[in-house]
Amino acid sequence: MTFPSDRKLRVLAIAEAANPEWVSVPLVGWSLASALREHADVHIVTQIRNRDAFLRAGLKEGTDFTAIDSEAFAKPAWKLAEKLRMGEGKGWTMVQAINALSYPWFERLVWRAFGDSIKAGDWDIVHRITPLSPTIASPIAAKVAKTNVPFVIGPLNGGVPWPKGFEAERRGEKEWLSYVRSAYKLLPNRTATLKHASVILAGSRHTASEVPEQFQNKTLFLPENGIDPSRFNLTASPSTDTPLRGVFVGRLVPYKGASMLLNAARDLLISGKMVLDIVGDGPQRAELEALAAPMGDAVTFHGWKAHQEVQDIMAKADCLTFPSIREFGGGVVLEAMALGLPPIVVDYAGPGELVSDAWGYKIPCGSKTEIERDLASLLTDLVADPAPLATKGKAAKARVDSTFTWDQKARQILRAYDWALDPTGPTPSLITG
Known part of the structure; x- marks a missing residue:
């Protein structure tokens, strides 16, 4: 398939979750779709709940975006998910299962609104950006494929297995459904979606590994x-002075690892060789404050902070100390790197794929005792010789600037579009290094 070289690609971007005023998946959907608009003629299709935020951001309804009203299914599904998740921010697998039941109605309405224009060849690419979950199929994938318009899906991410030895954390997150999550692979719509997609963007190596072998040849890591x-827009300057200043940013729940961090750094914090800023809140806060009590002023709990305030705190640190044991993406790791702050992470899932020895540190994913032991050893070494932090911090910022800005990600996806339009060319590598 070819198109005139003197015009931009026409992309119908389906982003059911996309909102510049929210966080997590909606912010990813908005950021990626918005970045693509700088390089292609993109029309965003989103859910009606995002309409006002799109308008406040300056987009014109009907020209830049279309808001689909699927509330007849979406609203009851949301209420059911909130009831079943048994706690704010918990039961993520259950939420995705409910979304998988309600989402097809949204795409049915998308096809009703845009099916004729897709058939007429008004679009060069149809790209479903969100949902990110690989468990949620795309009912219109086959319909788009019949029009010979390439259908791109992703980046898909999620479902990272819980590591061994953390069953208490799994139960604490109300992840009962995660024990049978793999059953989604048997759903017929899942296979049809992958079959009819021209390109499958996988947000993690784990998600890529779950794509059946027959579709691996069109799966790209992004x-x-x-x-x-x-x-x-700030720049951290890791210091060689004592004390070493670490910062933790995240929800205060067991799997994020704040308690492991406090245990590992205990002696350094009590002796005054290290200080720690903990940014975030959650059900584990009281427990963490009790654990940190013997450490006195060496540990500061900041609670939730506005974005700019979080950036200000992070920029004063020497390293991000983030031993979470289950992160799909690890956005806070990239945020730290963008500030020139070298991250210390557990080598598992998202953070392990974002960090290399050139710009950070990775602790092997073992038991709690092993993680605390290895983290304590690393922090002790950094207190004794903090000089590598500045070098790694500069490399971390350079890595983000070259690879992980939204503009760079849009350019990477454009290469995927080119390949979808001409699959006879070599398979592109979107992320290098």
């Missing part, structure tokens, strides 16, 4: 998170 340089 982490879903990115950085807006205008939002992360």
Whole structure:
């Protein structure tokens, strides 16, 4: 398939979750779709709940975006998910299962609104950006494929297995459904979606590994998170002075690893060789405050902070200390790197795929005791010789600037579009290094 070289690609971007005023998946959907608009003629199709935020961001309804009213299914599904998840921010697998039941109605309405224009060849690419979950099929994939318009899906991400030894954390997150999550692979619509997609963007190596062998030849690795340089515009300057300043940013729940961090850094914090800023809140806060009590002023709990305040705190640190044991993407890792802050992470899932020895540190994913032991050893080494932090921090910022800004991610996806339009060419590598 070819198109005139003197015009931009016409892309119908389906992003059911896309909102510049929210976080997590909606912010990813918005950021990626918006970045693509700088390089292609993109029309965004989103859910009606995002309409007002799109208008406040300056987009014109009907010209730049279309808001689909699927509330007849979406609203009851949301209420059911909130009831079944048994706690704010918990039961993520259950939420996705409910979304998988309600989402097809949204795409049915998308096809009703845009099916004729897709058949007429008004679009060069149809790209479903969100949902990110690989468990949620796309009912219109086969319909788009019949029109000979390439259908791109992703980046898909999620479902990273819980590591061994963390069953208490799994139960604490109300992840009962995660024990049978793999059953989604048997759903017929899942296979049809992958079959009819021209390109499958996988947001993690794990998600890529779950794609059946017959579709691996059209699966490309592309982490879903990115950085807006205008939002992360400070630069950290890791110091060689004592004390070492670490920062943790995230929800205060067991799997994020704040308790492991406090245990690992205990002696350094009590002796005054290290200080720690903990940014975030959650059900584990009281427990963490009790754990940190013997450490006195060495540990500061900041609670939730506005974006700019978080950036200010992070930029004063020497390293991000983030031993989470289950992250799909690890956006906070990229945020730290964007500030020139070398991250310390557990080598598992998203963070392990974003960090290399050139710009950070990876702790092997073992038991709690092993993670705390290895983290304590690393922090002790950094207190004794913090000089590598500045070098790694500069490399971290350079890595984000070259690969993980939203503009760079849009350019990477354009290469995927080119390949979808001409699959006879070599398979592109969207992320290198």
